Amino acid sequence: FKSRGTRTWEFAATEEKEDGAPKNIILLKEQDTPIVRHIKIKADANPHDPQWEQYFESRWGKKMLNSARGRAKFYRVWLRQDGMCPTCQEPITKGIPWDARHIVKRADGGTDAASNLKMHHLNCCRNY
Secondary structure, X not given: OEEEOOEEEEOEEEEEOOOOXXXXXXXXXXXXXXOOOOOOOOOOOOOOOHHHHHHHHHHHHHHHHOOHHHHHHHHHHHHXXXXXXXXXXXEOOOOOOEEEEEOOOHHHOOOOOHHHEEEEEHHHXXXX
């Protein structure tokens, strides 16, 4: 058991790094896990109905932004597009709202892979 900052009696072990320096490995506590609330799906929404496609895509995009893997996937798409919107050829930045769309829709057998995604500005996405 070790002490760290204001926490005492933390379950820990000491391990050597590659360069020989000691490194403490500490067991995480429950209170360090953030609470993420689940957002309910609208009662009328049907994932197989084309009129609800944009609703489910926006839910999927928000879920992806809340995970490290999702942010990494969007970053790969952004790099592949050279940081540009394919519709208007303007840069996609944090300050301008954007959206990701599937090239081959999931309802038509498309996947969530980065190679099947395109990022557009929100206004361009509506016209796309």
